[in-house]
Amino acid sequence: MKYNKKDTHGKEVLLLFPPLREHIxxxxxxxxxxxxxxxxxxxxxxxxVNAGYKVNFIDFTVDKLEKEQYFNILKNADFILITCxxxxxxxxxxxxxxxxxxxxxxxxxCGGPYCNETENYVEGSDLTVFGEADLVIVKILDLISSKKSxxxxxxxxxxxxxxxxxxxxxxxxxxxxxxxxxxxxxxxNKNYGYLYGVKINAMTxxxxxxxxxxRCTFCNFRGIKYRVRSxxxxxxxxxxxxxxxxxxxxxxDDNFLLRRNRVIELMDEIIENKFNLKIAIVGRVDLADYVxxxxxxxxxxxxxxxxxxSANQDVLDFYNKKTTVEKTKKAIAIANKxxxxxxxxxxxxxxxxxxxxxxxxxxxxxxxPLDFLNVHILQYACPSAxxxxxxxxxxxxxxxxxxTANKKLSNFSKEELMKVQDELIKSFYNNPKRILRLTYKIxxxxxxxFIFKLLNMFFSKTIYRSAEKFHDFVVKDVRL
Ligand code: B12
Ligand code: SF4
Numbered sequence: 070m071k072y073n074k075k076d077t078h079g080k081e082v083l084l085l086f087p088p089l090r091e092h093i094x095x096x097x098x099x100x101x102x103x104x105x106x107x108x109x110x111x112x113x114x115x116x117x118v119n120a121g122y123k124v125n126f127i128d129f130t131v132d133k134l135e136k137e138q139y140f141n142i143l144k145n146a147d148f149i150l151i152t153c154x155x156x157x158x159x160x161x162x163x164x165x166x167x168x169x170x171x172x173x174x175x176x177x178x179c180g181g182p183y184c185n186e187t188e189n190y191v192e193g194s195d196l197t198v199f200g201e202a203d204l205v206i207v208k209i210l211d212l213i214s215s216k217k218s219x220x221x222x223x224x225x226x227x228x229x230x231x232x233x234x235x236x237x238x239x240x241x242x243x244x245x246x247x248x249x250x251x252x253x254x255x256x257x258n259k260n261y262g263y264l265y266g267v268k269i270n271a272m273t274x275x276x277x278x279x280x281x282x283x284r285c286t287f288c289n290f291r292g293i294k295y296r297v298r299s300x301x302x303x304x305x306x307x308x309x310x311x312x313x314x315x316x317x318x319x320x321x322d323d324n325f326l327l328r329r330n331r332v333i334e335l336m337d338e339i340i341e342n343k344f345n346l347k348i349a350i351v352g353r354v355d356l357a358d359y360v361x362x363x364x365x366x367x368x369x370x371x372x373x374x375x376x377x378x379s380a381n382q383d384v385l386d387f388y389n390k391k392t393t394v395e396k397t398k399k400a401i402a403i404a405n406k407x408x409x410x411x412x413x414x415x416x417x418x419x420x421x422x423x424x425x426x427x428x429x430x431x432x433x434x435x436x437x438p439l440d441f442l443n444v445h446i447l448q449y450a451c452p453s454a455x456x457x458x459x460x461x462x463x464x465x466x467x468x469x470x471x472x473t474a475n476k477k478l479s480n481f482s483k484e485e486l487m488k489v490q491d492e493l494i495k496s497f498y499n500n501p502k503r504i505l506r507l508t509y510k511i512x513x514x515x516x517x518x519f520i521f522k523l524l525n526m527f528f529s530k531t532i533y534r535s536a537e538k539f540h541d542f543v544v545k546d547v548r549l
Contacts (some may be wrong), residue, residue: 080214082122083146084110084255086158087153088129093167094139101130102263104319105254105274108390109152109181112203114252120207122148126255129160140171147212148172152181153191153469155289155547157451165193167488176213186289187470188517189549190226190233199224200240211423242344245279245298247509252308253313271316277303277335281323283353286389286454287374287447295327300335308346316336317350317506326352329361336368347371347514355392359407366407371405377413384419398437399545405438407448410510413439418447418486426474427489434497440507442497444490446483449532471547 086107091100106128114124115262124163125142127134143149149168151185161179168177179191180198191197196213205222216408221226223238242248253273262272280293310318311405326332339346350365365373376395379385404411415430434442449456451470459465464474476482481489497503 070337080122080147080210081145082117082124082150082210083122083142084109084126084128085112085149085151086128086163087151087157087162087164087394088226089157091160093129093160093163094134095136098129098133100133100260103128103130104259104264105261106253106259107152108251108274108276108321110150111253111255112248112341113150113206115249116207117210119249120250122210122257123489124252128256128259131260141169143168143175146172147214148176148178149181150178150206151194153179153183153193154181155183155186156545158183158470158547159548161191161428162193165191169193176210178209182212182289185239185293188239190228190235195227197226198240199226201242203231203239204242216314221250225375241294242279242295245296246302248298250309253310253470257313262488271314272480273310273313273315273317274318274319274321275303276308276321277325278327282327283324283387283391285378285391285453286387286458289450289456290323295324297328297331300331300338303335304338304342307339307346309341309342311346315346317347317349321353322351324353325350326356326361328522329356330348332361332377333364336364336370339368340364344369352400353392354397355402357396357426361402362403362407362409366409368408372410372412373400374412375400375414376473377439378416379414379419379426380420380430384422386428387414387421394433401437401439405506408510410440410514411438412441412443415442415444416447417444417489417493418479418481420474420479423480427493431493431496433527434493435500437505438503440510444493446486446490448480449473449474449478453489468549470549473546483514500520505535 088101090099090101100487108127114126117124125146127139135387149166153163160181165177170177176195177193177199178196179194180202183189184191184197184199184319187195190198195208198209201210209219209225213220217238219227222241223236224234225234227234254481262269278295280295280296281288281290282295284292307318339535345385346369349366350370353376354375375397378390380394380397382394385394393538401411401413414433417427417430444475444511449465449472456465457470459472459478460467464478472478473483474481474486479486
């Protein structure tokens with residue numbers, strides 16, 4: 070869909086991506102090892118640029134700004150669009166306060182996962198948007214700048230004469246092929262491309278589908294409908310990224326492997342086009358077979374990231390994961406056979422878990438040829454089924470939107486779970502056979518020079534330290 074260029078009177082739109090840390094600028098600011106620019110904002114940028122808006126973009130995870138410099142940027146913005154994650158909500162509040170202190174006239178819009186999932190209006194914003202705003206963002210800015218009614222647009226919340234208005238529904242794009250490719254040129258000179266402390270240049274992100282048909286009980290997606298982009302559109306976008314000199318692409322789909330035939334078709338096109346790309350994907354373990362994985366490998370897939378969650382069937386069932394431990398084993402084995410690097414995520418702290426479950430996880434992780442591991446402590450995040458259950462039982466209130474498993478909610482205290490988390494990670498990586506296998510795979514997939522980066526990762530204990538980082542940020546509960 071093409072937007073008509075219109076007279077935007079040179080209006081400026083500032084896109085902001087908040088960090089986890091509340092030190093947004095100045096001396097205490099720290100770089101977050103971010104892989105790529107936030108796709109959501111990059112998608113919103115395209116129609117705005119096409120409509121003639123001057124678009125600026127600050128990603129606080131990678132942009133180090135001094136206060137004065139930052140405040141000057143705020144002063145010039147006519148519209149400020151902020152992506153809100155639940156975990157970055159405190160930073161969002163600070164950003165809104167900063168904006169209001171220097172620029173009373175700018176219009177602040179909030180959107181993103183926190184808004185989509187909680188459907189809460191962000192206090193202090195002029196407008197909070199629920200859902201996918203790509204196709205209506207220009208219309209929304211036009212309407213609010215001309216002070217026209219926002220009545221007809223679903224999924225909006227705003228204050229009118231002191232009263233909170235909520236337009237029913239959420240914004241959902243049925244045909245993803247209507248969306249124009251994201252504007253990654255806005256992120257060209259930013260310090261992205263980190264993975265586990267290692268800087269990998271020329272990394273970019275794409276999304277070939279949105280939503281997920283599963284209903285895992287810990288997941289805070291509001292059952293967003295699964296939709297796919299056509300293979301042609303995906304191939305067109307890959308070509309754009311290659312022109313931008315990308316070498317590595319992460320497909321951020323929640324479930325890239327969901328439709329086998331579509332994946333095969335896409336991989337065939339990538340092979341046919343002889344794209345010289347290295348690809349990372351996120352997939353469930355249940356769709357694994359040798360022919361499919363061989364095809365993935367041939368097309369350039371070097372890493373598959375899995376939500377393994379547990380090596381205990383009762384825990385998988387508790388999470389309604391709709392998969393089995395056998396399927397996990399099979400997927401990892403096939404990936405290993407074809408030479409794809411695997412990255413698994415485990416969750417500990419389910420209320421049914423006892424010490425023996427951790428032992429089963431440890432033994433399983435020791436035995437399978439998985440290459441990378443991260444261990445998460447269960448978080449009850451609004452509006453997941455597990456969170457709803459606690460809320461209905463009166464164990465938490467509506468302001469406790471992220472609650473980490475603790476002695477009240479599981480058989481272990483938070484500290485005990487953090488210890489188990491560390492032990493699992495350490496026992497996983499303290500395994501010479503694994504390191505040798507990983508070294509071999511890395512040299513095959515990334516080239517020999519990468520081995521030095523990998524060794525650096527182990528010697529500097531970046532891998533262990535990322536678990537500690539998780540303690541700092543992720544294990545924090547979030548209260549509104
Ligand atoms: C890629 C990714 C990352 C990457 C890259 C982040 C980046 N720079 O893009 C990395 C690994 C770095 C990352 C980090 C984190 N992530 Co993350 N991440 C994702 C993932 C898999 C894809 C994001 C994406 O590109 N989506 C596709 C785009 C198109 O969708 P979107 O971002 O939602 O944007 C659309 C709408 O929301 C809306 N929109 C977005 N912003 C705005 C703003 C305005 C004003 C408006 C009107 C609309 C709007 O329009 C967009 C276009 O349709 C999502 C899962 C998911 N499927 O979204 C999790 C997800 C966003 N991450 C999540 C979390 C928790 C985190 C971390 C906090 C984890 C941690 N503790 O370290 C950090 C925080 C990062 C930070 N700010 O410091 C959660 C957020 C949950 C929540 N309710 O807030 C998600 C939803 C995963 C999940 N289900 O739990 N993440
Ligand atoms: S955890 Fe993954 S598979 Fe499960 S519902 Fe969430 S996105 Fe879907």
